[in-house]
Amino acid sequence: MKTENLVAPRCLLGCLLLVWVLAVASQASAGDPKANWPQWRGPLLTGEAPLANPPVTWSETNHIRWKVKIPGNGSSTPAVWDQQMYATTAVPLDAGTDPKAAPTGSSNEPGQAYQFQVLCYNRRDGKVAWSKTVRQEVPHEKHHQDHGYASGSPITDGECVLAYFGSRGLHCLDLEGNAKWSRDFGRMQTRNGFGEGASPALFGDTVVVNWDDETANDFIVALDRKTGKELWRTPRDENTGWATPLIVTYAGRQQVIVNASNRMRSYDLKTGKQIWECAGQTANAIPTPVASSDTAFLTSGFRGSAVLAIALGREGDLTGSDAIRWSRAKNTPYVPSPLLAGGLLYLVTGNNPVLTCLDAKTGEPGFDGVRLEGLSGIYASPTAAAGKVYVVGRNGVCVVLKLGKTVEILATNRLDDKTDASPAMVGNEIFLRGRQHLYCIGE
Secondary structure, eight states: EEEEEGGHHHHHHHHHHHHHHHHHHHHHHHOOOOOBSSSSTTTSSSSSSSOOOOOSSSTTBBBBBEEEEEOOOOOOHHHHEETTEEEEEEEEEHHHHHHHTBBBBBOOOTOOEEEEEEEETTTTOOOOEEEEEEEEEOOOOOOTTTTTTTTTTOEESSEEEEEOOOGGEEEEEETSSSSEEEEOOOOOOOOGGGOOOOOOOOETTEEEEEEOOSSSSSSSEEETTTTTEEEEEOOOOOSOOOOOOOOOEEETTTEEEOOSSSSSSEEEEETTTTTEEEOOOSOOSSSOOOESEEEEEEOOOOOEEEEEEEEEEEEEEOTTTTEEEEEESSBBBBSSOOOOTTTTTEEEETTTEEEEETTTTOOEEEEEEETTOOOOOOSSSOETTEEEEEOOOSEEEEHHHHHHHOOEEEEEOOOSOOOOOOOETTTEEEEEEEEEEEEEEOO
């Protein structure tokens, strides 16, 4: 038989094999949370995307798949599931309801009304699939000049989208943008009118919202994801808090860990009963905790520095006990949350472009207080994928480093738009929200 007679069958077989591989990959992406970015700290709740392999280099003219204007204002991180990306925003009422026509920016003037919107974008081309205004009102207090009214990041589990606007409520939508239920928790009174910033947490069918403000009515509450029914509510004694709760599983038991200035606390996810508490954070404890299989890491960095590695499985008051595996009072973040990847804990210093890498088991530094040139301030939390660490500055510059205990900078990338939101990484793409635009960065 002549070899040319085999070409067509082999090509056909190769094409069929490619189609099958792509179909399997698409199904895995659609159903596997690790292949998506379902919430603001990613599928592992550590800042790492274990199945992603995004670009190392990009610019406004290189590796930008699409760039679209986003209406209104917000610093929330997008959520990505399969071929849809979800974002929250607060649009000044006089901007109208059309997300394509609405101007960017946000007013902090008293009396300004806003539409609080959930937006769904097609991942392939950045076109708006749908938009939903879940609340329209005049906010009862202002926000920090670097902040906004849409800082809570959305969550999706592939069945619904949860959008949290703090005093403007928690809203559950289906994947077509239809309202399923909403819950209102009242009006938060924040310290100095700095505004609200925490996101909810989701585990299975349980949604958790932490509500710490300047009143005496602080609480943490759990809701049924399907119905919005309240499952339990536990009082708390804290000042204003901006930290998103972390839900972890240890020894078959789910617990909700909350960072705060007075006390770090853990609650049983089923009952709301407090499991443990521990002192040791600075004022304005903002960063969300991260956790390994047996240790939770909680940190803060306003008017001081603190990071504590707390053993899971303990109960009671852990202050000063051997449950604290190690602690450190140097080079810790104010706003950005830590990154845990490859057994290493990465911390920004304050809101500055200074990075520290610690061994998660021992707390020993791999490198300590290294300045990253090109960045100007940091609000975004570091992320990791495919053995690389991504640190985004407020000036739109991203430094990419090799994951490890030594400093090896692979690239410094610049975009025109400034950004305070943390990136989301899925597949070979990075989704980055700037002040005015949404970017899809990909090969």
